[in-house]
């Protein structure tokens with residue numbers, strides 16, 4: 190007979206990857222005893238939100254690329270989970286010279302916009318998007334679910350998929366240069382790489398073509414009620430199928446004995462036993478802190494150690510009142526004369542210049558998020574983690590007056606820049622709070638506050654670890670992004686579900 194502190198599977202982290210894995214396992218195996226251990230008191234990790242004085246804020250992600258028709262949504266529907274989503278349209282807009290250039294998922298609307306602003310490039314953009322679609326169609330037909338390609342898939346590419354064969358080893362910059370002539374237009378499409386912390390000459394052409402094609406065909410979706418509502422719905426669905434979630438509990442160690450997982454030790458000293466452990470937590474922390482170097486081979490450790498992290502930044506949360514923002518696109522960037530490749534270069538050199546800001550107005554997507562005449566705005570700025578001597582927090586623990594003063598200065602500069610697009614905004618602000626990269630590191634336990642985990646070109650790409658019965662789920666191994674992390678969690682859950690079924694036979 191098992192005691193109550195003994196489980197079949199423990200999942201570390203209720204991020205979207207952990208929730209995906211838990212939902213798959215528990216829906217397919219209701220008799221299974223699984224537990225998600227989450228150090229925060231809410232689900233979702235970066236797919237979450239909070240409420241201040243009755244106004245809701247997303248705390249991380251604000252959109253899901255092609256969620257409605259995605260593989261993840263299909264699997265979730267099969268598991269009995271549904272959450273309504275709203276299409277964000279335009280998907281993005283760029284504010285420059287007192288004007289917005291809007292990027293639409295509707296091809297017709299996008300081409301009208303390009304024709305109006307860059308008439309000389311319209312035909313080129315048509316050809317470019319057609320090529321991205323053709324590459325993406327081959328990716329879909331080949332059924333690539335992980336960046337790690339098997340030998341069989343490589344052979345298939347060589348013999349059956351001409352576009353992937355042609356572009357497989359080329360970078361996105363090559364594709365842009367081949368079809369487009371105007372640097373401003375190229376820059377519009379480079380933006381998608383910025384999220385992955387890569388320049389257009391670093392990201393492979395097929396990966397970028399996949400993102401461009403999906404965004405400019407199927408669009409980007411927002412869950413009704415906000416990101417937290419989506420995560421809570423997933424957590425509820427998991428619990429309804431018999432899963433358990435323990436909030437405010439931090440895993441300090443993964444217990445390994447004779448090369449196999451035995452359970453976890455929490456920071457309060459409690460031991461929770463399990464046959465399997467799935468880590469949705471940060472990869473480096475899982476390997477070096479929770480498991481310990483002694484349990485991995487030297488080449489594996491070297492590989493993990495040298496990984497660069499993705500992008501991080503600051504988020505400014507604002508509650509505004511008595512201001513009509515409905516004429517603004519729900520997601521827009523203030524990016525006067527900025528080239529996204531240069532932005533990445535400057536960030537890598539440790540520079541933060543406020544020249545690129547992302548403005549998010551959730552109530553312009555879901556009007557129910559406006560309460561009375563008050564609504565939230567979220568301003569996003571990419572910044573280096575260690576900017577200004579770790580944000581003047583020195584050893585990162587010391588967040589005293591210098592850190593607070595710096596946050597005030599940054600807040601003022603950000604608001605001043607947003608006022609270029611929304612005049613007199615400051616007169617309508619009744620609440621403001623700035624989250625820095627240090628905040629993300631602290632609240633999500635993400636190395637250096639990384640928003641998209643390991644840089645996309647350096648991901649491990651395998652949910653199996655070197656330790657028996659230890660698996661990974663989420664952006665640790667799949668690369669960042671809501672859809673990618675969720676899909677990774679569902680696939681880890683599917684793998685373990687199959688393994689457990691095999692054992693039963």
Ligand SMILES: Cc1cc2nc3c(=O)[nH]c(=O)nc-3n(C[C@H](O)[C@H](O)[C@H](O)COP(=O)(O)OP(=O)(O)OC[C@H]3O[C@@H](n4cnc5c(N)ncnc54)[C@H](O)[C@@H]3O)c2cc1C
Pocket residue numbers: 201202203204205206207226227228229232233234235236248249250251252253254438439440441469470471504629632633634635639640641642662663664665668669670671672674
């Ligand atoms: C500001 C921002 C904007 C973004 N915008 C978008 C966007 O618009 N679209 C998009 O697709 N993606 C976006 N992303 C990226 C996306 O949100 C993430 O890649 C994805 O949500 C990662 O999910 P995950 O489950 O892998 O990890 P996480 O969300 O990091 O979840 C990990 C969970 O594990 C918990 N945990 C960690 N260690 C422990 C421990 N020791 N014990 C217990 N619990 C632990 C954490 O508290 C957390 O809940 C954004 C991210 C940020 C930060």
